[in-house]
Amino acid sequence: MTSLGFSLSQARLAFSGQWLFDGLTVDFAPGSWTGLLGRSGSGKSSLLRMIAGLPIPDTHDVTLTTSDERPLSGRLAWMAQQDQLLPWRKVIDNVLLGPALRDRPSAAQYQRALDLLGDVGLSDKTQQWPKTLSGGERQRVALARTLFEDAPVILMDEPFSAVDAITRLELHELAARLLAGRTVLLVTHDPLEALRLSDRILILSGQPASLSDVDVPDGHPPRALDAPDVQRMQSHLVRRLHTPHGPIDGSGA
Amino acid sequence: MTSLGFSLSQARLAFSGQWLFDGLTVDFAPGSWTGLLGRSGSGKSSLLRMIAGLPIPDTHDVTLTTSDERPLSGRLAWMAQQDQLLPWRKVIDNVLLGPALRDRPSAAQYQRALDLLGDVGLSDKTQQWPKTLSGGERQRVALARTLFEDAPVILMDEPFSAVDAITRLELHELAARLLAGRTVLLVTHDPLEALRLSDRILILSGQPASLSDVDVPDGHPPRALDAPDVQRMQSHLVRRLHTPHGPIDGSGA
Amino acid sequence: MSMLKRFWPALLGIITLLGLWQILVVVSGVPDYILPAPLTVAQAFAAHQPLLWHHAGITVIEIVAGLLIGFISGLGTALALARFHGLRRTLLPILLISQAVPLFALAPILMLWLGYGMTAKIVMATLIIYFPVASTCYDGLRQTPQGWLDLAQTLGADRRRRLLRIQLPAALPALASGMRMAASAAPIGAVIGEWVGSSQGLGYLMLNANARMQVDLMFAALLILVTFGVALYFTTDALMRRLMPWHDDRISTR
Amino acid sequence: MSMLKRFWPALLGIITLLGLWQILVVVSGVPDYILPAPLTVAQAFAAHQPLLWHHAGITVIEIVAGLLIGFISGLGTALALARFHGLRRTLLPILLISQAVPLFALAPILMLWLGYGMTAKIVMATLIIYFPVASTCYDGLRQTPQGWLDLAQTLGADRRRRLLRIQLPAALPALASGMRMAASAAPIGAVIGEWVGSSQGLGYLMLNANARMQVDLMFAALLILVTFGVALYFTTDALMRRLMPWHDDRISTR
Amino acid sequence: EGDSASETTSLKVMLDWYTNPSHAPLVIAQQRGIFERYGLDVELISPADPSVPPKLVAAGKVDLALSYQPQLHLQVDQGLPLVRVGTLIATPLNVTLVRADSDIESMKDLAGKSIGYSVGGVEKVLLNTMLEHNGVDPASVEMVNVNFALTPALISGKVDAITGAFRNFELAQMAQEGVKGRAFYIEEEGVPTYDELIFIANRDTLDTHRDAYARFMAAIEDATAWIINHPDEGWKAFTAYDPALDTPVNKKAWYNSIPRFALRPAALDVRRYKAFEAFLLERGQIKAKSPVSRLAVDVNRL
Ligand SMILES: Nc1ncnc2c1ncn2[C@@H]1O[C@H](COP(=O)(O)OP(=O)(O)OP(=O)(O)O)[C@@H](O)[C@H]1O
Ligand SMILES: Nc1ncnc2c1ncn2[C@@H]1O[C@H](COP(=O)(O)OP(=O)(O)OP(=O)(O)O)[C@@H](O)[C@H]1O
């Protein structure tokens, strides 16, 4: 699969007359991982919805172009901030939802779903109902469902927020492995996570918000947590989150 | 208000015949903050439910005693892992849910709810419906509702997981200020958060799980993030999460 | 304006129906005394205006009263069932039985006890509405997400407040569904009441016109009745939406 | 055993009801020809066993057929309404109107087209069941949480699969509520059908007995009918629960 | 005569209401094979609503139906292609009933009372005529539609009188409940006499069926004669038709009905139809006069 890049231009969004952002323009390089940070309520989830082409109740507008000029729809996987598990499908069937909604899961797909559930540490829960899962387990099922899609563009909205630190590190590695070569946009509140996984880090901030770039450590993701680079840059990033408009690194895209 | 301590003994819980934990015994000192960590699915949320006296579908059993020997029920506030906002109540009315369910909110309570919403950074959203909030905003409303209760015992299940790093630090300080003197049990996946806020840190781990203590830094919470102690202990804590059963600090309570 | 908009699809449907009806009559050649053509009915309608409105007025009162009482008692029953558990075990089957009894069978008893005045008809309309409302409300009340019930418990809600402030609002969408349905059935209740014993109202008029083979007049009365039913449905719908400003049922999913 | 358990509360309710009924008759002194005492009815029941079972058999067939057809067509309509938006604007009001028309008025037309055999009665039972099912299912289908629809969209579901694999299962609790209610109304549909034109079935027997003032026999028939209604309710309930193993409606919230 | 018919003709005949002793000749003709003897294969059907049979005859769904003479005038006036081809009961059955223990000694005492009726279309006119005939202002009585529950409404005291009751049936029903009734006969109170139960057929297809209808009337005539000759045996045959008919009330009604059956079912009394039509026209119940030949025929006339 060749990588698929895409870019937004003139993205704007308002709720009840108030501009959340207006005129955002940004380019997502094929096969790159972008970490998106920003204060709670800054519009990260809404931006993901716009890219995914999902309905938004108020004024909004965006021009999306892809590197191969064909539409993005049908070629992206979206992992929402809420896990959105279907209560009437067992864990394995939630992972297989994509094929079930397009056609009918094949035996090979079933096996792949089982493998993915094993990867996220849920091989003993494949036949359970979602209501019997813990919060972190639900999130991992949703992650497995997203990974299953094997789409060239992946939008993930705080995909690791409900799991413990160790599991999180494991999932980072899993995601990095399985999504190598995909264009990934990752919303996260954890600066370390962003530094670990991203080729590029964007901060959404301001009123109306704009996007600004932050330095990332050298080397390829997933980076080791104890790399001195990562530690140093974390405090830098946290400072940037505090004072978003200071022209510390040059302005946004 | 004098602080209220409580202790669990012989807490046990099984789902479909498999013991999650069996014979947990632990003491929560009056006015202390306890951070509870553990792998996803280890039973942290279930333990909180048991303390709160909430229904659990399978075999479970616990003996709860309080420092004043009166029952705990009615004297605790519980913040669930999901925000549980009521869609038919505006933000402010969600915060006022407690008084509305017991009686009828007074003007003073209304003002206090407004103040709390201001404290969590939502003063401009008090009259919105929950469905118009972002994930982090919803969590902050749930937090404000819990803080509003002003209960002597507070159970919080990953209360800051959906907010950005900066907001999280602000909320830490807010919670530490408003909940001073309360007995707080805080489930978290963020080791730093636990180190920052806890008088005591417990790890729930093993099969069936037991609780073990971990060292906490000196000084009173909320501790500064860049205190050398905190940084050092973080890596120690993460290591402990990796190898839970090593007798690094002596065994659990 | 917005009223017009709201009722426009209904109007369209009605017009379609009238068209189909006219075509059916013309094509199938059903005789007038079985199924009169819409135009014939319209003529009868025009010719008998005062008579029709007189009887319609009476039926409207019965319907509206029956609807209100049915709503309130149905909702009350559902709340009582959800609140008191002992009650459920015995009251629910009684309720069920009351629903399974054809009203016609009870009509003579009702008439005997309540006389041939309006009361008996209001009771009939009430009975028709009562069960669907009670049943859907009760179903709705039972299905409150566990998390909200847990929350109510830790917040120290007593059962009554939990019911009224958590379970009831959570059940509103289900309740609205039941109410809408019941509203459109209310006219039938009143009409059955009138058939069984009455000398006024649209039901009586229909019965009488039918006996006299004035089928066009009967259908004119029927038309008014159906219009009530549909109007009640939409009115209830609008009211229930008002009650749930937070709720968007996706009338227009793509 | 578990059957016994399931039906025990219903039995208790029925026994209570019978007790109340007997007391009512004794205390109020209602004459036998209006409301016979349960014992009188039991005697009539015993005396007319073969007659009652003969007619009951016919009615059962009508009820079951009407129920199945009503369920299927109601569900089908709801799915069609949710699937095709143009349809909704016109079909919904037609549906509403069909609900608001008292079946009695249509009876001669139905009889003319379908004869006075079983078909006409099945159609009547179907019509009675059809609307509540269609209406509650449609309401349920409309209220799918937005998040799941979004998910379906990004996963590339076509409308048909989104409807069948997301909206339909999400609507099952609402649907179950409608089905339960409709099931208990089905016997009434069949009986109305029989009243309108038939020489067989419990409805015929009841009207006939009523016309001859054999009120005890009428109530014996009524008893069978009500038993059907209640049994159908619980059967439907059990079936719908089977369909939703993941769903716990909190029958026993504290 | 009929025995010689080599082919049998099928006839669908709809009663006016559930089978009851008023239908005795039909049931007996069926039970005793009299229809067969006349080369007829008759299917008897009961409706629950007396307004349905005329519609089905007019629509050609059934061949013959039982209806009432007053209704026939209204039906023809409304344009239904119906015509009377025979008479089952040749007098009115309609009576106004009060409780014998009430203070209503005559129709005059009905002023200010409530009167129950079952909607048939002409009750008000008939009652008003009777009241006016007795010098009572119709506006002073309250008329209450009690539909199917005439007797209960009267004996339970919900109404002071009922009208539109059948003299062969409701009196027996009252007696069954231990209440004696007092009847005021409609034809004695100013209403022109008429045939209560008549056979109606579709006028448009009458000619093709005339022969079958004539045989049908002959069979009814034979059955009627046999019932009059063998009332007790007749009762047995009647209850054998449907065991549910075997009730004390029906038995009384059976004997009450026997004197009411038309001895010459096919015979037509033109005067009765003219007179009753004139009465309805004068009372504003019909819009226009029709020639008697449009209302009723004698199927045996050449
Ligand atoms: N339907 C709506 N009506 C009004 N305001 C809305 C609506 N939906 C979202 N908003 C507002 O838009 C803002 C951005 O929401 P969004 O969910 O995109 O934030 P976010 O950056 O993802 O925040 P978080 O980190 O808390 O998830 C929020 O302030 C929210 O209140
Ligand atoms: N009703 C149930 N039936 C079966 N298993 C259950 C049920 N409820 C919870 N469990 C299991 O119990 C375990 C503990 O769940 P719990 O929610 O307490 O975990 P947790 O420690 O809070 O995890 P997380 O950090 O992911 O929220 C999980 O593995 C879960 O699958």
Ligand SMILES: [Mg+2]
């Ligand atoms: Mg978000």
Ligand SMILES: [Mg+2]
């Ligand atoms: Mg948890």
